[in-house]
Amino acid sequence: MRADATKGVVETMTTGRPDPGLNAIMSERRHLLNLAYRLLGSLAEAEDVVQETYVRWYAMPRHQQDAIESPGAWLTTVASRICLDLLGSARARRERYVGEWIPEPLPEHTEWTMVDPADRVTLDESINMAFLIVLESMTPAERVAFILHDVFRYPFAEVAEIVGRTPVACRRLASSARRRIRTSRAPATPTARQADIVRDFKRAWEAKDIAALVGLLDPDATTIADGGGLVSAELHPIQGSEQIARTIIDIAGKAPDMTILERTVNGQPGLVLQQAGVTVTVIAFDIADDRIRHMWAIRNPEKLRPWTN
Structure with missing residues (x-):
């Protein structure tokens, strides 16, 4: 199910049940798409991940939703874990892929702008094709740890909870990924x-x-x-x-x-x-x-x- 159906699904799942936090929850969609695309290298799969994340949120009883202190953090955790699972299975799928596999290219109108202008340089770099190709060489855990920490600035304690490893292990994963990026990076051309x-x-x-x-x-x-x-x-x-x-x-x-x-x-x-x-x-x-x-x-x-x- 594609992300363009998200609104309809949410409306269906919330029929007869007013949700005063709906706008706040749906405002996380852009962030989740940014994250999932960088983790998966596929806009179509990223949209599916966001869709599934919202389905899981609205499948919870209201009292469970109300008990979650930070819905945004919950959505990020769920989306990242779905991506981690998909990355594990993607390797097998790509072994059966005919010819070379290249990440899905983004046209200009889908380059989502983040709220904080200070993030623009890092985020812009992290969608260029050369960067995404290097990400493909990483293990799923390396990729998730690196993107969450180095690109989206999540602390290692939160990354560890998502990846299911210790903060020290996640720090090592991100460090390994960082070395891969440095090794492949050419001097920037304006x-x-x-x-x-x-x-x-x-x-x-x-x-x-x-x-x-x-x-x-x-x-x-x-x-x-x-x-x-x-x-x-x-x-x-x-x-x-x-x-x-x-x-x-x-x-x-x-x-x-x-x-x-x-x-x-x-x-x-x-x-x-x-x-x-x-x-x-x-x-x-x-x-x-x-x-x-x-x-x-x-x-x-x-x-x-x-x-x-």
Whole structure:
């Protein structure tokens, strides 16, 4: 059940039972979506987690709800535990996934703004594709401990209650996750400069200029595509600037009606490919030293639903 049904479910479950705290409870939805998306890398699954969290809240008798001192903390705990369970099963599901699995890309209108402006830098960074890819390499417990503590600033005592480990163990989990992030992180490239490079890449692609494309790519660049077995996509990463350039020129030749659009993807400059007005591919970039190091091309139509509006 998707999150757009949340209001209807809540109204149904509260029919004949006025809930003066309904607005306060529902105001937590944005926070829960922010959290669940970062934990799962999937907007669809994040919406399902939030839905299930609210269902569990309204399944409780009123006296139990009233006894909870902090409903927001309760909702966060439940949502995080659901995510932890899903992360455990996700590994098995992704072993059966056809080709490479890439997190679901976010269009600009779903980049939820947090209340505290001081959180913007950390939260913006934690939705970019390169960051999410590193999160995929972590154990479920590492990922939950790191996101809760380092991104959302929950104290380790609360993290421990959610993860089911001691505060000391959670501190170690977050520290291990932090090392993974540091190891993979490239020097930051200003967003305006990233946009320039992506725009140059778009123009070179449209012009089928292999030399220009190679010049924009790191010699050891990697491109990964995710079709999920539902559409055509390379099943393995493409490595090397020349090979990538020739591959995407070949794609342009096979789809002469393709339109390439500059769009924000997970908070950073990216590209969207459309055919007959329909989004068929969303591309996220990782840029360092004025060169494109990584490209992630999401083609699985189930992951492109937020891009159809």
